[in-house]
């Protein structure tokens with residue numbers, strides 16, 4: 001089984017989790033989703049306002065991805081911070097891209113937060129409604145056990 005671990009991280013927590021999972025999961029590749037400088041703010045409250053506006057208006061952030069043939073992966077594991085009880089907006093951009101290319105493999109997600117995951121799971125499933133989503137989990141612990149089953 002081949003796995004792509006792909007993540008967006010604003011301040012490094014999700015990045016660290018993704019790197020840990022990458023070391024544990026055999027036959028996995030690791031890719032970071034980046035946004036242009038200035039998309040968000042260093043201030044989390046400002047970022048939260050920008051985020052909410054993006055979601056309300058569906059003006060999603062541009063994402064910079066390396067050229068990846070998604071179809072070579074059996075599973076794409078998407079890492080995100082929780083923002084306002086939801087996945088971060090670059091994840092919505094990425095889920096749109098996966099649906100645009102009709103990715104047919106399995107999709108899962110892990111998230112990092114400070115304890116309030118709100119509607120993360122439901123929102124992820126709604127944003128990726130045309131994908132085969134196998135589930136979402138908190139943090140990087142036990143993720144390799146979960147996805148390798």
Ligand SMILES: Cc1cc2nc3c(=O)[nH]c(=O)nc-3n(C[C@H](O)[C@H](O)[C@H](O)COP(=O)(O)O)c2cc1C
Nearest residue numbers: 009010011012013014081082084085113114115116
């Ligand atoms: C804009 C913004 C909104 C956030 N909203 C939540 C939230 O609703 N619930 C929560 O538990 N943590 C929230 N957090 C905290 C982050 O989810 C947490 O610090 C996460 O680990 C950050 O990951 P990162 O370092 O990969 O960006 C928020 C952080 C930011 C910047």
